[in-house]
Amino acid sequence: xxxxxxxxxxxxxxxxxxxxxxxxxxxxxxxxxxxxxxxxxxxxxxxxxxxxxxxxxxxxxxxxxxxxxxxxxxxxxxxxxxxxxxxxxxxxxxxxxxxxxxxxxxxxxxxxxxxxxxxxxxxxxxxxxxxxxxxxxxxxxxxxxxxxxxxxxxxxxxxxxxxxxxxxxxxxxxxxxxxxxxxxxxxxxxxxxxxxxxxxxxxxxxxxxxxxxxxxxxxxxxxxxxxxxxxxxxxxxxxxxxxxxxxxxxxxxxxxxxxxxxxxxxx
Amino acid sequence: xxxxxxxxxxxxxxxxxxxxxxxxxxxxxxxxxxxxxxxxxxxxxxxxxxxxxxxxxxxxxxxxxxxxxxxxxxxxxxxxxxxxxxxxxxxxxxxxxxxxxxxxxxxxxxxxxxxxxxxxxxxxxxxxxxxxxxxxxxxxxxxxxxxxxxxxxxxxxxxxxxxxxxxxxxxxxxxxxxxxxxxxxxxxxxxxxxxxxxxxxxxxxxxxxxxxxxxxxxxxxxxxxxxxxxxxxxxxxxxxxxxxxxxxxxxxxxxxxxxxxxxxxxxxxxxxxxxxxxxxxxxxxxxxxxxxxxxxxxxxxxxxxxxxxxxxxxxxxxxxxxxxxxxxxxxxxxxxxxxxxxxxxxxxxxxxxxxxxxxxxxxxxxxxxxxxxxxxxxxxxxxxxxxxxxxxxxxxxxxxxxxxxxxxxxxxxxxxxxxxxxxxxxxxxxxxxxxxxxxxxxxxxxxxxxxxxxxxxxxxxxxxxxxxxxxxxxxxxxxxxxxxxxxxxxxxxxxxxxxxxxxxxxxxxxxxxxxxxxxxxxxxxxxxxxxxxxxxxxxxxxxxxxxxxxxxxxxxxxxxxxxxxxxxxxxxxxxxxxxxxxxxxxxxxxxxxxxxxxxxxxxxxxxxxxxxxxxxxxxxxxxxxxxxxxxxxxxxxxxxxxxxxxxxxxxxxxxxxxxxxxxxxxxxxx
Ligand code: SF4
Ligand code: SF4
Numbered sequence: 001x002x003x004x005x006x007x008x009x010x011x012x013x014x015x016x017x018x019x020x021x022x023x024x025x026x027x028x029x030x031x032x033x034x035x036x037x038x039x040x041x042x043x044x045x046x047x048x049x050x051x052x053x054x055x056x057x058x059x060x061x062x063x064x065x066x067x068x069x070x071x072x073x074x075x076x077x078x079x080x081x082x083x084x085x086x087x088x089x090x091x092x093x094x095x096x097x098x099x100x101x102x103x104x105x106x107x108x109x110x111x112x113x114x115x116x117x118x119x120x121x122x123x124x125x126x127x128x129x130x131x132x133x134x135x136x137x138x139x140x141x142x143x144x145x146x147x148x149x150x151x152x153x154x155x156x157x158x159x160x161x162x163x164x165x166x167x168x169x170x171x172x173x174x175x176x177x178x179x180x181x182x183x184x185x186x187x188x189x190x191x192x193x194x195x196x197x198x199x200x201x202x203x204x205x206x207x208x209x210x211x212x213x214x215x216x217x218x219x220x221x222x223x224x225x226x227x228x229x230x231x232x233x234x235x236x237x238x239x240x241x242x243x244x245x246x247x248x249x250x251x252x253x254x255x256x257x258x259x260x261x262x263x264x265x266x267x
Numbered sequence: 268x269x270x271x272x273x274x275x276x277x278x279x280x281x282x283x284x285x286x287x288x289x290x291x292x293x294x295x296x297x298x299x300x301x302x303x304x305x306x307x308x309x310x311x312x313x314x315x316x317x318x319x320x321x322x323x324x325x326x327x328x329x330x331x332x333x334x335x336x337x338x339x340x341x342x343x344x345x346x347x348x349x350x351x352x353x354x355x356x357x358x359x360x361x362x363x364x365x366x367x368x369x370x371x372x373x374x375x376x377x378x379x380x381x382x383x384x385x386x387x388x389x390x391x392x393x394x395x396x397x398x399x400x401x402x403x404x405x406x407x408x409x410x411x412x413x414x415x416x417x418x419x420x421x422x423x424x425x426x427x428x429x430x431x432x433x434x435x436x437x438x439x440x441x442x443x444x445x446x447x448x449x450x451x452x453x454x455x456x457x458x459x460x461x462x463x464x465x466x467x468x469x470x471x472x473x474x475x476x477x478x479x480x481x482x483x484x485x486x487x488x489x490x491x492x493x494x495x496x497x498x499x500x501x502x503x504x505x506x507x508x509x510x511x512x513x514x515x516x517x518x519x520x521x522x523x524x525x526x527x528x529x530x531x532x533x534x535x536x537x538x539x540x541x542x543x544x545x546x547x548x549x550x551x552x553x554x555x556x557x558x559x560x561x562x563x564x565x566x567x568x569x570x571x572x573x574x575x576x577x578x579x580x581x582x583x584x585x586x587x588x589x590x591x592x593x594x595x596x597x598x599x600x601x602x603x604x605x606x607x608x609x610x611x612x613x614x615x616x617x618x619x620x621x622x623x624x625x626x627x628x629x630x631x632x633x634x635x636x637x638x639x640x641x642x643x644x645x646x647x648x649x650x651x652x653x654x655x656x657x658x659x660x661x662x663x664x665x666x667x668x669x670x671x672x673x674x675x676x677x678x679x680x681x682x683x684x685x686x687x688x689x690x691x692x693x694x695x696x697x698x699x700x701x702x703x704x705x706x707x708x709x710x711x712x713x714x715x716x717x718x719x720x721x722x723x724x725x726x727x728x729x730x731x732x733x734x735x736x737x738x739x740x741x742x743x744x745x746x747x748x749x750x751x752x753x754x755x756x757x758x759x760x761x762x763x764x765x766x767x768x769x770x771x772x773x774x775x776x777x778x779x780x781x782x783x784x785x786x787x788x789x790x791x792x793x794x795x796x797x798x799x800x801x802x803x804x805x806x807x808x809x810x811x812x813x814x815x816x817x818x819x820x821x822x823x824x825x826x827x828x829x830x831x832x833x834x835x836x837x838x839x840x841x842x843x844x845x846x847x848x849x850x851x852x853x854x855x856x857x858x859x860x861x862x863x864x865x866x867x868x869x870x871x872x873x874x875x876x877x878x879x880x881x882x883x884x885x886x887x888x889x890x891x892x893x894x895x896x897x898x899x900x901x902x903x904x905x906x907x908x909x910x911x912x913x914x915x916x917x918x919x920x921x922x923x924x925x926x927x928x929x930x931x932x933x934x935x936x937x
Binding site for chain 1: 528535644645646647648655658659660663664665669670671672673674677732733746747748749
């Protein structure tokens, strides 16, 4: 089975809230001293792919659309034992919209060639839009199953388990297929072995430019036109404290109830 | 009175065919030699390491710890019986050599006063001491039965053999004295006693016959002993001194070896016995089975399965079980090969080093555990999940505390602390450490330290957001690769700023900078904050007249105390800054770990097996009002422990810097 796992590199979401800054002008988060990490759901996707490969055999290609820094995400994927790594260099807008990304990924995948399964994380830890997977399936013209946490090889096609609000759904699907992966207790990304980390440093990474994969590079570099970010801000948490007064307990309870009604109505 | 000048005795007396004795001796030496050869051939399988440098220091160590039994005598009971047997053996060995020189080589030394005072009297007394020693040891094994000992038949056989050797020695001496009517007999008081007692029971003839047979029995026992010893724990008679001679000379903080990540072939860490150094393999054969290491091990004390003694002994037995083909043992992975190296046990070690400090023959247990951890982490990626999280966090965030909401500089809010990037002329870098900056409780400690430095007029700066972990937790957990990378980055950063002096309130950072960074080209003058502050007081730059009105007990951090031998500075602060100070029962080099080292602070210990609670109990036992610490990990571990155990008592855990700062605050409020 040929599996392609798309990975997104994001700003470490565990930056302490007090260290998190945004650049209102550029409408993006300020990196500061924080690191770039692989988005957790993408790592869950890679882990799921690795486990599937253990059962079915095949090859895993890790695909990243990012600036040069994306190499780190790919090296880690190789250390986790992906077979191949492809980096499409983003030399334009730092966070292109999901349609632009899906467009780039689809073009890159066609360039890579045949595939049975494309796996992506269900959403990213930075913007959390959660649409790239679906749009990618659309671009590739193949079906998409979202919120998947397990895949097995069935007699005819794949048995795909997806999480829903009420439990799980099992679907049988033919390939090619796109799945968006969510986490469960079994797809916690493995810690690569140091030996594999050392080896990954010497493995080749295929680099592709936007021009090489045949997309409208100018529009991608501009960030796409699927949506426009109008404003970003860090929510301000305000806490006000008010004491109800009254001579007796009854009176205070009365006052308390009244205030609750007033406050909730004001919302 | 006969002239003492002519005193001597007849050697061999009624023994003929004494050449048989020499044949037996040669045979026993050959058997013993083969036993030693077997051990040597095992050690040669190990990886090379130089432990023969700096001979002068090594000889000193040998005299102190082999000849004078520096560590053995720390335990009173063992000190008595072991020194009785040990010195008895040495004296008897000398005496036998004297006999040989005199009789076989014709050097007339066994004469006169020397014969009477040494060869008769002293030797006799020491022979008796061997008997007494064996008696005490037997009582210990049979009656007292301390838990730390290993109860083997071999140990009992050894005691019986020594007993018989000494006993037969006295018998033949006594019978010779009686039968030859030796005029100097009384100089050998115990032999003389045997002589006088026998006289009333046996005829001269019977004694002569009995002497003959017992003499041969005695010889057979002695030669048997020589032949057998190298195949038993008695080999420590040879390997003990060798092990002491080849012991590490530097503080135990320097003990871990760096790895060469360019050399791709060798496994990272220790996979099979062959990946140990020859010294590690020799360690196995030096063990005396005394059990002290396990007795002092904090993990073992609270009931966990880790037992440094059994790691050594199980691996020794694994090698020996190979019999004629000991190499068999060299092919399987060490982890899980024997019960003591079960993977779970390896993750219970706090790397406190108490085992190494306790071992009378300087066996290095902890580094072996680390070698196995390295393999588990780097080659197998098989280690506790919470430690994995710490490692992942170190990789991506430069600190081990997943999910912390603090930043590197929160603690300094409102203080006027310079950042290195803007204050390149600072004299001192205050290395805050992850534990200091990111754990809320410790923020008060580093704040107090910074204010004290400021008050003393020290021109210092911090790295602020540029600071990253020194790499210590990565190394102790076993990820030497990550450690190596972090150290190199830090060395570049620090050298880039031209840092000369570092003050830190974390003993782990302290140890790493002091002992490990030099191997990577980072050479700094490193101070633990307690030392630096204590020096400021000494120099008159920090004056205090108030004292904290409390009785204080100081808990030694392993990486300041035992691993680096710094015990006095924090105590000095406690002494001058508080009303009174008390010591816990286990203190200084015998200090008991807080439970937080070796990555253990990232592990949730089972509720009934918590090292910190045991240490808290010991601290509470002193009746002190304040438990003083000098380490961010000790702080959290002990505070948890004290809170869980203190009941209604008002006991606080404070860093020495906090104690000092508090006295200043009291003063300034006046
Ligand atoms: S270093 Fe400490 S915890 Fe580890 S085995 Fe030795 S005594 Fe036990
Ligand atoms: S390793 Fe050392 S301390 Fe431990 S039992 Fe052996 S000789 Fe004793």
